[in-house]
Amino acid sequence: MEAEQIHCGREVLTQSRGLLEGSRLGKVELRFVASRFHECLADTLRVAESRGIRLGVEDPRPDDNMEELADSEAEA
Template identity: 45%
Template sequence: MRLLPWVGESGAPCYLSTDDPGGRMSRLADEVETDLLDSAQYVLTEARALLAETGVGTRELRFTGVRLAESLRDTLRIAESRGYRLAPALTSPEDEETAVDAAAPRASAGGV
């Protein structure tokens, strides 16, 4: 399951069930992620410039803060999604066996 970089109408996360990273929806999600990250970079650059100015008004600061929060939310969602997709590649077969062994119930010492 891939966490998509957008949410549904109710604000709930959207997921894509596919193993094909080259599929149409996967490519669309990749493009949206790229656009969101580019936008976040732009917002950060503009926010830094605004914050370097003296005499900036409350409205400008509020607007900038809202845009920064939106960009951070989008960037964190993308990082979470990419982390989920990296996790299987970072887990070796030995790690999986260890995790299965650790999760297996242990027999009691009384030999039940």
């Protein structure tokens, strides 16, 4: 699962670079790119937290608002 998430993140970076360097983007394209970045960042954080838990590393500053933020973003 982690490998798929990392692969997806790399694909988004590669494809978005072309979009962002190209001509002016409209609202729809920018929203798409931002949504994909959001998904990939959330996956990256889950992977990092999962690896930290497996290594016995605790988050020195737990962010209790992360779930609230994710929920509010999903509703928007």
